[in-house]
Amino acid sequence: MSTTTVFAELVIGGLQCLTWITILAMTVFGPSRVTSLVDSSSPSAVVFLLGFSYALGVVFDRVWDTILEVTGLDSRIRTVKEHETEGDRIRRKIYGTDPKNRAAFVDYNRSRMRVARVSLFNFVLITITGLLLITFHFGGVGTKEFLFVLLVGSVLCYARFHA
Numbered sequence: 001m002s003t004t005t006v007f008a009e010l011v012i013g014g015l016q017c018l019t020w021i022t023i024l025a026m027t028v029f030g031p032s033r034v035t036s037l038v039d040s041s042s043p044s045a046v047v048f049l050l051g052f053s054y055a056l057g058v059v060f061d062r063v064w065d066t067i068l069e070v071t072g073l074d075s076r077i078r079t080v081k082e083h084e085t086e087g088d089r090i091r092r093k094i095y096g097t098d099p100k101n102r103a104a105f106v107d108y109n110r111s112r113m114r115v116a117r118v119s120l121f122n123f124v125l126i127t128i129t130g131l132l133l134i135t136f137h138f139g140g141v142g143t144k145e146f147l148f149v150l151l152v153g154s155v156l157c158y159a160r161f162h163a
Contacts, residue, residue: 005107005111007054009057009061009111009114009115009118010054010057010058010061011050011053011054011057012057012115012118012119013056013057013060013061013114013115013118013119013122014052014053014054014055014056014057014058014060015053015057016118016119016122016123016126017053017056017057017060017122017125018049018052018053018056019122019126020122020125020126020128020129021056022034023126023129023130023132023133024129024132026133026137027129027132027133027136027137030137031133031137057118060118060121060122061114061118064117064118064120064121065117067121068117116160119156119160120157120160120161123153123156123157123160124153124157126153127149127150127152127153127154127156127157128153130149130153131146131149131150131153134146134149
């Protein structure tokens, strides 16, 4: 697996972490106070954002992995299917002939699992913090926005859990 791939995975996870941290800060301090601090038009701000996102991605990748191990959910996520599907047989036929292709396919699956794991936790936190933000600053529980965030967040979390 290339370092570029791992870097990209960690930046994706870090940006997702930064999203829920920002929404949480907006809930606590008020949306106007937090948004006034953010100026994304500066090139140096973008570089800082990527670097900070990478660091968050590294830390929270380890945190999420540890939570999965402690709770025992890692065994549920990483279990091998008992029955081989037609798609599995086709993939094995395509990637199984060349060892390099097989290794590339394993790397691809590892990458996909890492992004799915990080996204699951982050989507849960983004949904929760988004619901809190709407509850305290944008009309409360009975609004269409609240229901929208609840629905979309639930679908994303469900999709990530089964990815």
